[in-house]
Amino acid sequence: MIIVMRRDASPQQVQGVSDLITEIGLRAQPIQGTDLVVVAVIGDDRLKDGSKLEQAPGVDRVMRVLSPYKMAAKEAAGAKKTEVRLGPNCVFGGKQVPVIAGPCSVEGEKEILEIAELCKQAGAHALRGGAFKPRTNPYAFQGHGEDGLKMLANAREATGLPIVTEVITPADVELVAKYADCLQIGTRNAQNFKLLEAVGESGKPVLFKRGMAMTINEYLQAADYILAAGNPNVILCERGIRTFEDHTRNTLSLSAVPELHLRSHLPVVVDPSHGTGHAYLVADMSRAAIAAGCDGLAIECHQDPKHAMTDGAQSITPAMLTELMVSLSRVAEAVDRTCLPLAAVG
Numbered sequence: 001m002i003i004v005m006r007r008d009a010s011p012q013q014v015q016g017v018s019d020l021i022t023e024i025g026l027r028a029q030p031i032q033g034t035d036l037v038v039v040a041v042i043g044d045d046r047l048k049d050g051s052k053l054e055q056a057p058g059v060d061r062v063m064r065v066l067s068p069y070k071m072a073a074k075e076a077a078g079a080k081k082t083e084v085r086l087g088p089n090c091v092f093g094g095k096q097v098p099v100i101a102g103p104c105s106v107e108g109e110k111e112i113l114e115i116a117e118l119c120k121q122a123g124a125h126a127l128r129g130g131a132f133k134p135r136t137n138p139y140a141f142q143g144h145g146e147d148g149l150k151m152l153a154n155a156r157e158a159t160g161l162p163i164v165t166e167v168i169t170p171a172d173v174e175l176v177a178k179y180a181d182c183l184q185i186g187t188r189n190a191q192n193f194k195l196l197e198a199v200g201e202s203g204k205p206v207l208f209k210r211g212m213a214m215t216i217n218e219y220l221q222a223a224d225y226i227l228a229a230g231n232p233n234v235i236l237c238e239r240g241i242r243t244f245e246d247h248t249r250n251t252l253s254l255s256a257v258p259e260l261h262l263r264s265h266l267p268v269v270v271d272p273s274h275g276t277g278h279a280y281l282v283a284d285m286s287r288a289a290i291a292a293g294c295d296g297l298a299i300e301c302h303q304d305p306k307h308a309m310t311d312g313a314q315s316i317t318p319a320m321l322t323e324l325m326v327s328l329s330r331v332a333e334a335v336d337r338t339c340l341p342l343a344a345v346g
């Protein structure tokens with residue numbers, strides 16, 4: 001069940017509803033939306049009587065959500081889409097389609113400062129870069145860890161771009177949250193439920209990538225782990241799934257974008273870099289993603305892709321990003337969105 005409070009409901013009324021939920025043996029999780037509060041009922045409520053809740057002061061309506069995911073479900077937010085804000089010029093879920101760009105890994109102090117500046121000049125709205133890298137090969141570069149986070153923080157200082165970086169273990173959530181504006185959960189950790197709960201408790205915006213072998217149904221249930229821990233700032237990210245096809249690194253499922261919008265109020269970002277594995281496919285798939293209704297893009301961009309420490313083959317250059325931004329804003333306009341380069345926004 002989801003209890004939608006009236007817009008003018010007081011904090012005491014929200015507390016009253018939460019107490020009633022506890023009385024009937026379930027857990028209450030109030031979520032502060034942009035203009036109203038909903039209280040999610042956590043636990044098996046199939047045999048519970050919700051009529052008491054309907055009568056409680058401040059309640060607008062009580063909704064039974066039939067899907068296995070509750071808080072990610074569209075009904076949980078009424079008709080509204082959730083907006084997740086990383087900074088004044090970077091809001092996901094509104095009219096703007098922000099672009100997160102940057103290298104796969106934070107490679108060094110000089111390198112990240114240089115690429116951050118180039119991504120900003122190209123028009124990107126946020127900077128990405130991994131300091132903790134989840135590598136398939138245990139002997140491969142694992143990232144610079146906290147040093148990498150400090151380098152990212154310096155790059156934010158220099159450019160003003162909010163930073164998005166991955167966290168791979170619950171023990172590091174506090175540390176990464178100290179530096180980052182947005183915590184990325186990678187595909188390999190999309191069903192690491194303890195990690196999802198930990199980023200949920202941190203309250204920081206989360207860029208939550210779809211697991212490479214996850215159905216949409218499983219994906220939205222996993223998103224509920226973050227939401228149910230009290231964090232409403234979840235951005236979904238389609239980054240390609242495993243199929244038999246091998247001309248691309250993954251198969252970028254663009255139909256997931258409208259499907260997720262049908263089922264959920266959460267913003268949806270597309271990552272055409274991991275979705276294809278090839279720099280030459282990134283521009284076309286970025287334009288297609290905006291046409292399909294995505295709320296943002298996450299693109300790997302490197303000043304010297306041939307020598308990138310990780311994911312060079314799928315990284316575009318700053319020159320390619322600059323050119324891409326021009327056509328992205330034209331496609332966005334055609335679907336009633338905006339994707340203006342940062343310079344034009346700020």
Ligand code: PEP
Pocket residue numbers: 104130134185186187188209239274
């Ligand atoms: C990344 O963003 O560099 C990354 C490791 O992504 P994914 O988890 O989608 O593979």
Ligand code: MN
Pocket residue numbers: 104105274300310311
């Ligand atoms: Mn990468």
